[in-house]
Amino acid sequence: MLNLSESHSIVATEDIYDEHGMKLLAKGAEISREMQDRLLLRKLRAPLESSLAVHDGLTVGEMMQGAIDLIAEVPALASIAGGRAAREILRDARGLHIPPPLLMLMTCAWHADPESYRRTQIVAALCAGIAGEVNAPSGDAQVLLLASALHDLGEIYINPEYLQRQGHLSPREWKHVATHPHVGQLLIGNLTSLPKSVLACVGQHHERHDGSGYPAQLSRQEQHRLSGWLAVADAAAALISRGESCSNRVSLALRIVPEEFDREAADVLIRGLQTLPAKAPVAQSSAFHLESAHRLLARLESAAEEIAQVLLDDCSGVIRSVAGQARHLLDSFARSLRATGILDAEILSGDDFADPGLQEEMQQIVSELGWRMRNLARNLHLSVDNERIEAAALARLEGVIDLLDCSPATEPAGSGG
Numbered sequence: 001m002l003n004l005s006e007s008h009s010i011v012a013t014e015d016i017y018d019e020h021g022m023k024l025l026a027k028g029a030e031i032s033r034e035m036q037d038r039l040l041l042r043k044l045r046a047p048l049e050s051s052l053a054v055h056d057g058l059t060v061g062e063m064m065q066g067a068i069d070l071i072a073e074v075p076a077l078a079s080i081a082g083g084r085a086a087r088e089i090l091r092d093a094r095g096l097h098i099p100p101p102l103l104m105l106m107t108c109a110w111h112a113d114p115e116s117y118r119r120t121q122i123v124a125a126l127c128a129g130i131a132g133e134v135n136a137p138s139g140d141a142q143v144l145l146l147a148s149a150l151h152d153l154g155e156i157y158i159n160p161e162y163l164q165r166q167g168h169l170s171p172r173e174w175k176h177v178a179t180h181p182h183v184g185q186l187l188i189g190n191l192t193s194l195p196k197s198v199l200a201c202v203g204q205h206h207e208r209h210d211g212s213g214y215p216a217q218l219s220r221q222e223q224h225r226l227s228g229w230l231a232v233a234d235a236a237a238a239l240i241s242r243g244e245s246c247s248n249r250v251s252l253a254l255r256i257v258p259e260e261f262d263r264e265a266a267d268v269l270i271r272g273l274q275t276l277p278a279k280a281p282v283a284q285s286s287a288f289h290l291e292s293a294h295r296l297l298a299r300l301e302s303a304a305e306e307i308a309q310v311l312l313d314d315c316s317g318v319i320r321s322v323a324g325q326a327r328h329l330l331d332s333f334a335r336s337l338r339a340t341g342i343l344d345a346e347i348l349s350g351d352d353f354a355d356p357g358l359q360e361e362m363q364q365i366v367s368e369l370g371w372r373m374r375n376l377a378r379n380l381h382l383s384v385d386n387e388r389i390e391a392a393a394l395a396r397l398e399g400v401i402d403l404l405d406c407s408p409a410t411e412p413a414g415s416g417g
Contacts, residue, residue: 004108009055010036013100017045050191053100057107061094063149067121067128074122076240076247080272081125085132090125092138093145099192102150109156113163116152119241124148126233126240126269133268144226146194147201151230154184154202168374171381171401178214178382181206200224205234210259212329212372217379228262235261236269247273252364257336257372289362293342296369297334303373303403304330306396315393322383326400329376333369340365377404 004010009030016025016039024039025031031039031052039048068090071077081087098106110117127148131141155163162169162176169177185203188194204227207213209220213231220228235253239246250273254266307330310323337343342362380401384394 004054004111008057010052012051013053014051016051019043019045047190049101049105052104054104054107057103058110060096060098063121064090064094064124067124070121071125074240075276076273077122077125079275080269081129083132086128089128089131089141096142096146101191105153105156109153112156119237120149120152122237122241123233126236127230130229130233130265130268134264140226143195143197144229146198147230150184150188151202151205151234153187154180157183171378171405174378175382175385182215197224197226201227201230205230207231208260209262210332211325212260212376214379214382229265232261232265232269247276249364253368256368257332259332289359289366290345292366296366297337297343299403300330300334303400306400310393310396313393318387319389319393322380326376326380333372337369373404377401
């Protein structure tokens, strides 16, 4: 917001008062960076963001039109959201109302990270594709498109070092990133009167139906039904935005753990991507991927043994609940790994074993499940970080976290965000 005042005119939309009722600024006054600095040092009656608007900033119409334009540019989006219904949903969304304080924050986010803004437009296009394909009621489509535009707004309050770092974030570092859905939900709730369904979708867009998401590890029954659609679109956009030939990768990411994503929404994307021409895979070392898969299974089994021991100990209710959920997810990941057949790939004939397509799929399987193990490590840390846990149980859980978080540097990033 401070930097935005150097390129845009920011004005007060109402009189600004301090906590004692003293008027600090009149409605309509233009606010410089220096003035913002001074206001931020005072305790105000209302959040400063709630009283500001930006001239010539981002509009909902521009954002949704940009999503329509991207459909023509990105083959993966054209395959999912290129139909008439999806385009009509996006055209209608150009008239949606987003209150001025949020438009100002969205403009800040756009200037701070144009690539993240483009990814938001990809999410909007994918949401329109899902809503159009399942013939969603117009009210659901509007909620979904509003939430897609606002879902990552909380990131502007996170230290950019954590968002932009290329390397591996530890669970302790990741907890700062994991707050952004909740921060976004609070922002929207405090600054606007948008429907609670929009707030829920923003706050839950990184939750998963099997309880493996964040920040609250909610189960499917605890989530708003549309948040699962947004979660599917957001996960796919993380891959599509990289400009990769992503048809197989997105499909695998959405189906490798069957209970993870909303099946109806995931199937819409998978069916759409099947219409894309397949890109010839690049030959790799199948022996490396087999070795990685077996190492992955060994880590899963070791972590499961540690979790089982935690549950045998006389531990607190918090630890028992966290460990029980972790055991369920570890069993699910192990079943998914075995179900792919990768662990039995050595029985294939030499020609089959050397097939580049099989090698690429093995790499993707290892990458996707490796990501989910790291995500579980982060969630375990989030669950116990602020709890008073007995030292022995905490030490054992930290051992599980270390096991799950350990990942070879050669593994590419997964579909999570």
